Every structure is written in structure tokens, then in C-alpha cells.
Amino acid sequence: MSTKLHIERYCHIKNSxxxxxxxxxxxxxSEDFLTFIKAAYKELDTKYSKFFxxxxxxxxxxxxxxxxLKEDTSLSEGEKNIAIVLSNRASSLDTDRKHQASISDPKNYYPSPAVFVYTLPNICIGEISIKHKLFSENSFFIFETFSADLxxxxxxSLLKTNKAEKVLCGWVDFxxxxxxxxxxxxxxxxxxxxxxxxxTRLYRL
Known part of the structure; x- marks a missing residue:
């Protein structure tokens, strides 16, 4: 791919x-994440039964x-050749704490599989891929801070070697x-x- 690359669109979620x-x-x-994300899910008509x-x-x-992605009409309704490259600084730490707490509880030693399955940060890539039928390359990097360069x-590299037509990428940290x-x-x-x-400019908006 010799065509110059551009950012089609971008999304921020922060500060409710x-x-x-x-x-x-x-x-x-609302400063409560669960209240906010539930309301956003309904308002934005997300429609995915596994969300909660x-x-x-x-x-x-x-x-x-x-x-x-839901309004992207440039690709077919079937499998979409969109790669995913995400990053954050905390990995799946928030869920890891819940998993560890259940293991440490002598009265409830066996943790819930529903918690355990999310103790890898790239599981969110799988959920995105299932909803939008993405079967291309994907990676999840852990950085101390946001790295525009990497x-x-x-x-x-993914686009110029024709491993994807588009790439969904960025930073998602909880x-x-x-x-x-x-x-x-x-x-x-x-x-x-x-x-x-x-x-970097868009990230700091």
C-alpha cells in the first residue's frame, strides 16, 4: 500500500x-462508571446481549x-478486514484484583469463570471482533504511557503489507x-x- 494513510474518525470516552x-x-x-456506561449503551443503541x-x-x-465501526458502510456486511491494535498501562488489573480477592477468600476459594475469563486484556478485542465480524490481525500492548509512535x-506495517484494509487502534485503560x-x-x-x-493531538483533546 503506497497510498498516504489518514485517520478516518476517532472516539473518546472519559469524564462521563x-x-x-x-x-x-x-x-x-455521574462519576460512577457503571451508571455512565449503562446509560451510554442504551442511548447509543449498542445492541449486544453479552455487554453487561x-x-x-x-x-x-x-x-x-x-x-x-457500526456506521462503516465502506466494507461488506460479512467478514471485515479490519485489524485491531490496542494499548493501555494497567492491562486487566481491575479484573485481576477481583479474581485475586475471590481466591484469597477461604469461604469462596473457587472464583467465578465469568470473572476469570476477563483476566487477559485482549479479551476485549475478542468481543469487538465477534460483534463486528473482524478476523484480521490483532494485538494488545502494555505501555507505561500512551505511545503514538509505536x-x-x-x-x-499492517496496512502496507496488506494484512488489513483498515486498523482500529488506540488506548483503552481502566x-x-x-x-x-x-x-x-x-x-x-x-x-x-x-x-x-x-x-498525540487527538489523544490529548
Whole structure:
């Protein structure tokens, strides 16, 4: 692929607000994540029966991805050749704590499989892939801070070697009461250049 790459669109979820391309889609006056994400799910017409069984990291990533992908009509209704490259700093730590707490409880030693299944950060990629029929490459990186450079290099490698037509990538982090999602879709379409400065600028909005 020799075509210049661009960011088609981007989504932020933070501070009880969901925004697309910098414009708020949904916001609520609540600091409680579960109250906020449940209300956002209903307002944005997400429609995925497994949503409320997910851990918080997966809910966060899934909702941001759904905002970006559900109106993408440029690809077929069947399998879509969109790769996923996500990153964060806390891995699945929020769920890991719950899993460890159940193991440490002598009265409830055997933890719930519903919790255990989410003790890997890339499980959220699986949920996104199932909903949107994505079967391309995927990776989940753990960084101390957001790294525009690595996301850019890895994304461009996937596209230039024709391993994907588009790449959904970004940062999705959940740890205790702190949460933040910034996902964006990269392809040959769009008006925002795919470079470190633009990725960083959008992340900081």
C-alpha cells in the first residue's frame, strides 16, 4: 500500500462523556462508571446481549469501537478486514484484583469463570471482533504511557503489507475508578494525516 494513510474518525470516552470526532454524542452527570456506561449503551443503541457480562475494560473498549465501526458502510456486511491494535498501562488489573480477592477468600476459594475469563486484556478485542465480524490481525500492548509512535509504526506495517484494509487502534485503560478510551480508525480515507503529532493531538483533546 503506497497510498498516504489518514485517520478516518476517532472516539473518546472519559469524564462521563462519549464523543466522536470531538463532538459529544452522550454525556451524563455521574462519576460512577457503571451508571455512565449503562446509560451510554442504551442511548447509543449498542445492541449486544453479552455487554453487561463483560468486565469494565471490555465495556469501555467495546463501546468506543462500536461508535466507530457500526456506521462503516465502506466494507461488506460479512467478514471485515479490519485489524485491531490496542494499548493501555494497567492491562486487566481491575479484573485481576477481583479474581485475586475471590481466591484469597477461604469461604469462596473457587472464583467465578465469568470473572476469570476477563483476566487477559485482549479479551476485549475478542468481543469487538465477534460483534463486528473482524478476523484480521490483532494485538494488545502494555505501555507505561500512551505511545503514538509505536501505534503508528505497527498500524502502518499492517496496512502496507496488506494484512488489513483498515486498523482500529488506540488506548483503552481502566483501573479502579479511573477510565479512559481513545480509539481511532486508520485507512487511506479521511482528512487527518496519520502521523505522531496528529495522533498525540487527538489523544490529548
Amino acid at each position: 462523556t462519549v464523543s466522536l470526532n470531538g463532538a459529544p454524542l452522550f454525556e451524563i452527570a 457480562k463483560m468486565d469494565n475494560l471490555s465495556k469501555l473498549a467495546f463501546l468506543a469501537a462500536d461508535v466507530l 501505534l503508528k509504526v505497527y498500524t502502518e 483501573d479502579a475508578d479511573s477510565y479512559e478510551a481513545f480509539l481511532y480508525l486508520v485507512s487511506s480515507e479521511g482528512t487527518i494525516e496519520h502521523n505522531n503529532n496528529e495522533i
